[in-house]
Amino acid sequence: MDLVRNYPTFVVVGDSAAFGTGDEIRHGVFRGWAGFLAEAFQDGCDYFNFSRPGAKSTEVLEKQLPKALREQPDICALIVGGNDMLRNTFDPILLYKNLRSCCQQLMAMGSEVIMVELHDPNKLLKLPKLMRRVLNRRVNAVNAIYRKVALEFEIITIKTRNINDVHNLRNWHIDRMHPGPVGHFMLARSVAEQLRRRGWAVSMPHHLEISQKSKAERIKWLLRNGTPWFLKRSVDLLPAALVLIIYEFIKVVAEKVNPKIKAKELAFLTKIESDHKNIELLKAS
Numbered sequence: 074m075d076l077v078r079n080y081p082t083f084v085v086v087g088d089s090a091a092f093g094t095g096d097e098i099r100h101g102v103f104r105g106w107a108g109f110l111a112e113a114f115q116d117g118c119d120y121f122n123f124s125r126p127g128a129k130s131t132e133v134l135e136k137q138l139p140k141a142l143r144e145q146p147d148i149c150a151l152i153v154g155g156n157d158m159l160r161n162t163f164d165p166i167l168l169y170k171n172l173r174s175c176c177q178q179l180m181a182m183g184s185e186v187i188m189v190e191l192h193d194p195n196k197l198l199k200l201p202k203l204m205r206r207v208l209n210r211r212v213n214a215v216n217a218i219y220r221k222v223a224l225e226f227e228i229i230t231i232k233t234r235n236i237n238d239v240h241n242l243r244n245w246h247i248d249r250m251h252p253g254p255v256g257h258f259m260l261a262r263s264v265a266e267q268l269r270r271r272g273w274a275v276s277m278p279h280h281l282e283i284s285q286k287s288k289a290e291r292i293k294w295l296l297r298n299g300t301p302w303f304l305k306r307s308v309d310l311l312p313a314a315l316v317l318i319i320y321e322f323i324k325v326v327a328e329k330v331n332p333k334i335k336a337k338e339l340a341f342l343t344k345i346e347s348d349h350k351n352i353e354l355l356k357a358s
Contacts, residue, residue, distance in 0.1 A: 078147050079116040079274055083107075084123070086137040086175075087152030090189065091124035095246035096257045106252070107150060109261035115274040119144070129156045130171035138175055142182060148268070149179050150187040154219070158191075158211040169218045176226045185271065186228040187264060190216045196240040197249040229267045236263055254281065 085091050085107045093105020111120035121144050123137045133153045141149055157168045172188075179186050191212045195205050223230040233239060236259055242249070244256035252260060258281045268275050 080118060081114065081147035081273070082119045082121070082144055083111055083114070083148045083150075084121045084141045084144050084146035084184075085150040085152070086133050086141050087124040087150065088128045088133075088154075088156050089124075089126035089251055090155060091150060091152035092122070092126050093257065094126055095248075095251035096254045104254075104257070106257040106260035106264065109258055109278045110264055110275070113261070113265055113276045113278045115276055121146075124152065127156055128153060129160070130154060130168050130175075134171045134175055138178060142178060145182060146179070146184045148185040148187065148273070150189075150264075151175055151179070152187075152189055154215045155191060158215050163211060165214045165218060168215065169221065172218065172222045173225070176222055176228060180226055180228075185268070185273075186226065187231070187267075188219050188223060188228060189231040189260065189264075190219050190233050192233045192239060194250070197242065197245060229264070229271070231260065231263050231267065233260070236260070 091105070091107060093103030093108060096104045096106075096108075098104045107120075107122060111118055121141070123140045125132070125137070128137065130153045133151070151172065154168055154172070157163055176186055194208050194212065198208075200208070219230055222228070238244070239256070239259065244253060244259060245251070246253045246256075258278060261278045265275050265277050269277075
């Protein structure tokens, strides 16, 4: 960045973590960490959020990024990878190429770029051993890719696991997959701190107001939102989880028969990962 503007254009692309899922301030309206941050620029900002829950990195590159570039962003948050990771067809090389292409185009325009590493879902979810293995391996892979891209382009990367008390359940949405209002607020403060270090005129978000609902209101919310949410997740997430477990079981057996299967993916990940401790994590997962 050659010039830090007082009234920047702040653009967000990505998935549900960028969209603000988990922090619905009124029916159908989500604020999220990006909303907190947009309100913290001392002289204001132009704020555009093109993210979509469920988006993968190819969608971000091909559909969301062109919209972002048209706004000529001074700061762009690129938050994607979680949905790539959860698919049976997860391809770390494709994720790396997509993120790298996004960063190249944004940096060529002179934009500051922000990325956020994944937390440790195994600290929030009680899952079967094989499913924990899947998540552990894939989260480590995605974070290795984030770190590599960050080093190549010198962008802002938030190390989510280093945020104090980040895995406390009070910081998370009922699904334990997305931050709740407190979690989004904590993330906004972490991003603001990094932007301040780079000279941006942004205040530290300091006020979070969460309305306390009465017992009757909580029951009403549960009947209106909680039950449909549970049924929807039972339909879309449970089968996917079962498929992943079966897929991982087959992969474990195949790797034992032919170690070259794992070696190919591991070779790529260890090549891009510079930290020896993280390399050992990748090998162990």
